[in-house]
Amino acid sequence: MFFHIVLERNMQLHPRFFGRNLRENLVSKLMKDVEGTCSGRHGFVVAITGIESIGSGLIRDGTGFVTFPVKYQCVVFRPFKGEILEAVVTLVNKMGFFAEAGPVQIFVSNHLIPDDMEFQAGDMPNYTTSDSSVKIQKECEVRLKIIGTRVDATEIFCVGTIKDDFLGVINDPAAAA
Amino acid sequence: MRKSMEKSRPVQKTVVLEPFIKLVKLIARAFYDDYTTKSDNQQKSAKSDNRGIAVVVLDELARRQWVREEDLAKALKLHGKQLRKIIRHFEEQGLIVRDHRKETAKNAKMYSAAVAATTDSRAEDKVKLHTHSYCRLDYSQTTLSLLIYDLVRYKLHLMKKKLRDNLEDKNTVQEYACPNCQRKYNALDALRLISMEDDCFHCENCNSELIVECNKLTPEEVIDGDDNGRRRQQEKLKDMLQKMEVQMKPLMDQINRVKDLPIPDFGSLLAWEARAALAARENGDFNPNDPSRSQGGYGSTPMPFLGETQVEVNLGEGKEDVKSNGGDSSLKVLPPWMIKEGMKLTEEQRGEMRQEANDGGSGEASKMSDDKKSVMENGDDKDLKACLLLLGTFVPDEYLKAYYAALLKQKQQELAEAANQQESAGELASDIQSASTTSVRRVGMKAKLEEEDEEDVEWEEEAPVPANGNYKVDLNVEAEASGGEEEEEDIDWEEG
Numbered sequence: 001m002f003f004h005i006v007l008e009r010n011m012q013l014h015p016r017f018f019g020r021n022l023r024e025n026l027v028s029k030l031m032k033d034v035e036g037t038c039s040g041r042h043g044f045v046v047a048i049t050g051i052e053s054i055g056s057g058l059i060r061d062g063t064g065f066v067t068f069p070v071k072y073q074c075v076v077f078r079p080f081k082g083e084i085l086e087a088v089v090t091l092v093n094k095m096g097f098f099a100e101a102g103p104v105q106i107f108v109s110n111h112l113i114p115d116d117m118e119f120q121a122g123d124m125p126n127y128t129t130s131d132s133s134v135k136i137q138k139e140c141e142v143r144l145k146i147i148g149t150r151v152d153a154t155e156i157f158c159v160g161t162i163k164d165d166f167l168g169v170i171n172d173p174a175a176a177a
Numbered sequence: 178m179r180k181s182m183e184k185s186r187p188v189q190k191t192v193v194l195e196p197f198i199k200l201v202k203l204i205a206r207a208f209y210d211d212y213t214t215k216s217d218n219q220q221k222s223a224k225s226d227n228r229g230i231a232v233v234v235l236d237e238l239a240r241r242q243w244v245r246e247e248d249l250a251k252a253l254k255l256h257g258k259q260l261r262k263i264i265r266h267f268e269e270q271g272l273i274v275r276d277h278r279k280e281t282a283k284n285a286k287m288y289s290a291a292v293a294a295t296t297d298s299r300a301e302d303k304v305k306l307h308t309h310s311y312c313r314l315d316y317s318q319t320t321l322s323l324l325i326y327d328l329v330r331y332k333l334h335l336m337k338k339k340l341r342d343n344l345e346d347k348n349t350v351q352e353y354a355c356p357n358c359q360r361k362y363n364a365l366d367a368l369r370l371i372s373m374e375d376d377c378f379h380c381e382n383c384n385s386e387l388i389v390e391c392n393k394l395t396p397e398e399v400i401d402g403d404d405n406g407r408r409r410q411q412e413k414l415k416d417m418l419q420k421m422e423v424q425m426k427p428l429m430d431q432i433n434r435v436k437d438l439p440i441p442d443f444g445s446l447l448a449w450e451a452r453a454a455l456a457a458r459e460n461g462d463f464n465p466n467d468p469s470r471s472q473g474g475y476g477s478t479p480m481p482f483l484g485e486t487q488v489e490v491n492l493g494e495g496k497e498d499v500k501s502n503g504g505d506s507s508l509k510v511l512p513p514w515m516i517k518e519g520m521k522l523t524e525e526q527r528g529e530m531r532q533e534a535n536d537g538g539s540g541e542a543s544k545m546s547d548d549k550k551s552v553m554e555n556g557d558d559k560d561l562k563a564c565l566l567l568l569g570t571f572v573p574d575e576y577l578k579a580y581y582a583a584l585l586k587q588k589q590q591e592l593a594e595a596a597n598q599q600e601s602a603g604e605l606a607s608d609i610q611s612a613s614t615t616s617v618r619r620v621g622m623k624a625k626l627e628e629e630d631e632e633d634v635e636w637e638e639e640a641p642v643p644a645n646g647n648y649k650v651d652l653n654v655e656a657e658a659s660g661g662e663e664e665e666e667d668i669d670w671e672e673g
């Protein structure tokens with residue numbers, strides 16, 4: 001699920017950036033530092049959408065670095081148990097398959113794949129129904145439901161299922177081509 | 178005294194024990210009939226096979242209220258240690274409550290009096306004066322423990338949920354195990370386990386390929402996780418679920434029957450003893466064990482008019498009441514003066530209640546044996562046991578949390594009332610103990626009344642006059658006074 005929230009961060013800025021463009025420098029450094037990171041509490045920071053406020057800087061003793069407390073608005077993505085996501089399959093093996101929904105990795109184990117789909121080993125490992133009308137392989141898109149999340153301080157990993165109504169392959173580039 | 182009885186809540190009015198006893202018996206047979214005190218490796222020899230012992234203990238407990246563990250052991254011809262082990266097990270399961278206290282001669286007497294009052298038998302008189310443990314089945318204890326009823330429903334719910342989830346493979350995170358070092362992983366670790374060489378999962382320790390952990394419910398199947406095995410397993414699960422439903426049917430029926438009945442509450446050990454003693458005295462049966470009578474053992478001066486008071490009191494309909502209920506020892510008899518004052522309300526209620534008791538007694542008693550059989554007979558309850566094992570780790574705490582959350586509101590309300598009642602009840606209870614003679618209680622009462630309505634001056638004049646003639650009048654006055662008080666309390670209850 002996506003959220004638009006306000007976060008705060010203390011930015012340290014090197015004295016060489018001081019000048020007319022101090023603010024721009026500060027913001028671009030903030031984006032470089034923050035975007036794409038993951039915190040267990042808020043999820044993945046997808047993008048910074050605006051700066052709320054920049055507090056007065058504090059010069060650090062000895063180094064000359066200045067610390068600015070910066071409040072910024074950002075979009076975060078946090079997967080939840082029970083959430084339905086669309087994801088791209090990245091890897092298929094006999095244990096199941098891995099998929100990515102943006103920054104988050106999801107594993108679907110083989111007992112959470114519908115019973116009528118069987119694993120086919122080979123050059124392009126895949127799961128196929130007996131009439132081969134549906135095929136799950138690398139690069140295809142699936143809709144899945146998250147049944148478990150593992151949230152560490154800097155990492156989120158999910159376990160999903162496609163064994164439910166309206167879940168499964170939604171667009172297969174190989175079949176379309 | 179009246180207050181202390183009310184403390185055990187409206188329950189008191191219509192306690193029908195039989196359905197609960199039956200429930201306990203069913204539970205004993207369904208869940209605990211192969212509980213052993215031995216560890217698994219000792220179990221081999223047929224001689225020491227004591228399966229079913231838990232059932233016997235539970236049955237016996239259902240027949241009593243509070244019981245000294247020593248007496249229980251004697252009655253069951255069990256070794257004390259063995260019994261204690263079983264009882265501790267049930268305590269952990271939240272089925273019974275225990276009370277430990279340092280035994281004094283007084284306490285022992287009090288207990289045996291209470292036993293004599295509530296059952297036909299007499300308790301052992303010579304008790305060594307050590308710390309003794311008492312236990313009883315916990316049908317309800319609103320503050321600290323669980324309802325057997327809720328507990329069992331929760332258990333059944335968990336069992337069913339587990340089976341269903343397994344059946345539909347829903348919400349289950351697949352587990353993996355290393356064949357070499359037995360290390361366990363689950364699907365959430367998948368990212369770390371995946372190896373770039375062959376796309377399979379490898380153990381972090383020994384780098385051997387992981388295998389899918391077989392389902393715990395049916396351990397003999399599916400080691401390699403192939404499809405056939407899975408299908409067979411599914412069928413088995415479905416089978417098990419059906420069997421469970423059939424086997425648990427009598428239990429569920431009984432639970433549903435009990436659902437709307439008020440819950441028997443014997444209260445704490447002290448309260449129970451006090452109540453039993455009172456009931457016995459009002460019963461009119463002369464009880465040599467009753468310490469409040471035979472000796473002024475509670476620090477009171479013996480009152481010479483005690484006997485007369487009894488007679489007066491018993492002239493009410495209370496006595497017949499007692500007689501008619503006499504067979505059912507567990508039914509507490511309301512003190513006659515209480516019946517008198519609440520007459521408009523309780524008369525019909527009492528009638529209803531007795532009928533109900535009879536219905537439950539005769540009807541269910543006959544059904545009982547059938548139900549029991551059906552639980553016992555159902556051939557292979559092995560599977561059932563298997564899924565019971567799953568719940569072996571059942572933690573009452575976990576349940577407690579959930580239960581508390583729901584009860585929190587109610588409790589807070591009750592707390593307020595309890596605070597009110599506690600002081601009065603405590604006061605009265607100590608009165609009973611220290612001097613459970615009617616007149617002294619009345620003095621306590623009077624003191625209270627003086628506080629409440631100050632206009633009551635006559636009391637002071639009357640109290641020190643222990644003449645026989647005065648007593649009828651005295652009682653009535655008290656009844657009225659306390660009747661008024663009760664109304665006040667009723668209002669309290671509604672407010673809460």
